[in-house]
């Protein structure tokens with residue numbers, strides 16, 4: 323700790339603030355002394371020459387320094403963060419993430435053209451192929467459906483399922499939380515809505531999926547090993563998921579994009595817990611950030627197993643350290659181990675972190691700040707502020723994603739697996755029952771040591 327010499331009595335007093343020391347011809351003196359001399363307001367006369375006075379002086383300097391440094395620092399912090407954000411902003415579009423890279427293009431295109439492609443409004447133009455239509459089953463009684471005009475009809479139970487703008491609405495109203503009569507023909511977005519979406523798209527994001535792009539490349543390779551013209555079901559496919567754009571651009575794959583919402587990519591409306599397809603219809607199924615919305619998610623996983631062909635590929639992503647995003651429809655979070663365990667009837671190909679701890683921390687800060695405000699406009703402003711000042715944190719996940727500790731604090735995890743069994747030819751009969759589940763317990767890959775007590 324540097325010593326400060328009193329210029330009056332040459333006694334010393336401890337002072338930890340070297341910032342304030344100045345070397346003068348009289349020795350080291352503190353900045354306050356210099357200032358007071360310059361202003362002619364010296365309060366330290368020759369008569370007050372004692373160590374206690376000097377110590378008091380140093381303490382006064384300390385308090386003054388805190389006041390002079392901390393207050394401007396706190397006032398300048400928001401401007402500093404905004405400045406940093408503006409500096410780093412262009413990198414948003416260079417980072418290897420398709421959502422970032424094409425964001426600007428999509429945003430401009432969306433503003434000019436609207437988000438719904440024009441063919442969506444063509445009357446009677448079915449969005450699923452005849453081959454898929456022939457494999458549709460009644461969500462209520464599970465028998466094959468028949469096309470009649472612009473609807474599907476079940477001859478067994480008499481249920482009628484409308485087709486709206488080429489999108490079959492295959493909801494069993496007796497068991498689902500959704501209602502057929504709540505669906506209507508999608509209308510083009512108004513100018514204000516388009517501008518709002520475009521502005522939202524231009525804001526930096528605090529999320530970064532560190533695994534999806536690579537995993538979808540692997541998914542694609544495995545699909546083509548199975549079939550030259552694979553068919554893939556995307557559960558929750560109303561909009562393109564993170565990292566998915568390259569896969570969606572593959573013309574040789576037939577996609578069926580199901581959801582409970584009609585949006586730019588929906589081709590069929592159904593409840594994810596009750597998939598209206600015959601057994602072994604798909605070579606691959608993708609369910610990205612959907613499971614946690616389903617009160618009976620186990621039913622959905624069984625359904626995926628049923629509609630996948632033997633040897634078919636499942637890819638799932640689900641949040642772990644994420645706050646509530648789906649409001650009344652948000653039910654669960656999974657650790658990596660929990661996520662793997664839910665898919666235990668599948669043969670695991672790979673699993674790991676899809677969103678890292680840094681992204682989870684940025685979300686936590688945003689939700690902490692949102693907890694203070696209830697007013698809708700203030701909440702929107704808080705979100706914008708957080709996006710603009712915290713988005714850079716996600717890049718830390720590029721360093722952390724493969725570290726074992728990230729597993730314990732991941733924002734989200736992924737699981738890729740295969741339905742057991744050999745691919746079967748069309749001549750072979752369908753199995754009576756789905757293959758029994760293998761009850762393998764997955765390995766734990768984080769760093770937390772298990773104990774009966776909680777570690778913190």
Ligand SMILES: [Zn+2]
Pocket residue numbers: 460461462463464465476477478479480481
């Ligand atoms: Zn029926």
